Amino acid sequence: MCQLLGMNCNVPTDIVFSFTGFATRGGRTGDHADGWGIAFFEGAGVRHFVDYEAAVASPVAELIKRYPIKSRNVIAHIRKATQGRIALENCHPFQRELWGRYWVFAHNGDLKGFAPELNGAFRPVGSTDSELAFCYLLQEMRRRFGDVPPPLAALTPALRELCADIARHGTFNMMLSDGSALFAHCSTQLHYIVRQHPFKTAKLADEDMKVDFSTVTTPQDRVAVIVTAPLTDDETWTAFEAGELKVFVDGSPLLGA
């Protein structure tokens, strides 16, 4: 199974600590050696890194562990190929533009018999069910709302409905972001934590690495981390329910969204 990692914050924050633990699952503590990727929003722009080498062996992953890119929305993925060969075009996250914004998407799971009709506006480049689901999501978002991006209060129920539709075909744990909000849908497994004042120390479950967040934050900072399986073994993570879609804005899940 693939693994997903997302981060949504109220101030630009680096993901070095979480990515270090997460990347370890790409070929060392986990069996996910078929590629990986990460996308960082910076304002309206995106830094997008993908590789079909195991994350533990990748020089690009090494760069990201050392170079603290600060972002308010990050989506990362480690791939265990189920559909689609091991190739760069099949590495998540995928990226497209809609409504003059970049959208970034990653998926964990396996869809069977999922063959939506595409109108050509968004077409997969690779051969994964995941990229197909992403193209279908964007197509339907544009079909429902036209050329004007809807408010979050209208987009969220539409995405909830679309995710439920897609999830009828199999496991659809996914993360989607346009740089302002991070949407996370759980079919089977997804956890999150919100770190905020007073910040504490946390220890990675997959590596012998600790960080004292109080030394690298201000009291106003708030950071939500969403991940397939909890990254730290001394913090309390909240499990998503099956079928749940959560929207994270400024480092917290929106209530009632």
Added chain:
Amino acid sequence: MCQLLGMNCNVPTDIVFSFTGFATRGGRTGDHADGWGIAFFEGAGVRHFVDYEAAVASPVAELIKRYPIKSRNVIAHIRKATQGRIALENCHPFQRELWGRYWVFAHNGDLKGFAPELNGAFRPVGSTDSELAFCYLLQEMRRRFGDVPPPLAALTPALRELCADIARHGTFNMMLSDGSALFAHCSTQLHYIVRQHPFKTAKLADEDMKVDFSTVTTPQDRVAVIVTAPLTDDETWTAFEAGELKVFVDGSPLLGA
């Protein structure tokens, strides 16, 4: 003025030598310190790196100089901002998907009074005239050819016409690739060289660095390098004519295309 660098080859080739000379112009020998970017096709996939730091100071540029990514089509850009603030979303190359392929685009020049009508299929995320021109090109390609990608023999004259149209608004030196061909249009300044058997030694004009290509190639290899100003001072580069569009496939310019 910005600078452009493109490479088109018949076998995957690394661009370390050319990029090293080129990146030096981003803040050291040249006055292009407002960001840079590079995109490498690998099969149908793309590795895309952008940064708004000067290329000479960027840790990502450092990675690319050390890590020989092999590609048959590469487009790189160093930015001197003319329109659009210094921000990640304004760094070239830009990337979009059309016809189930990624397209990568970079531009050098300045367009005045260029305000084409966009139908919403491709919209700029940033605020440059360049990204607007790219969105317009893709929109018009799709409008002319519909959902079926045309053969090169049909696409080339269409692009030539579209580039000439855009160039009426100002300087439009540009490179565009879908991973199979590299299109280069010259308004004012663009040079190319084809390196093939027998390979020789070449010396960078901007750095004290030499390479003996015969030691890193096979006799079948063929590599076209296209750049704003020649990168080496001991090879013969061919200047494009003003208004010329050339198509490079498998390391050579297509004749009569």
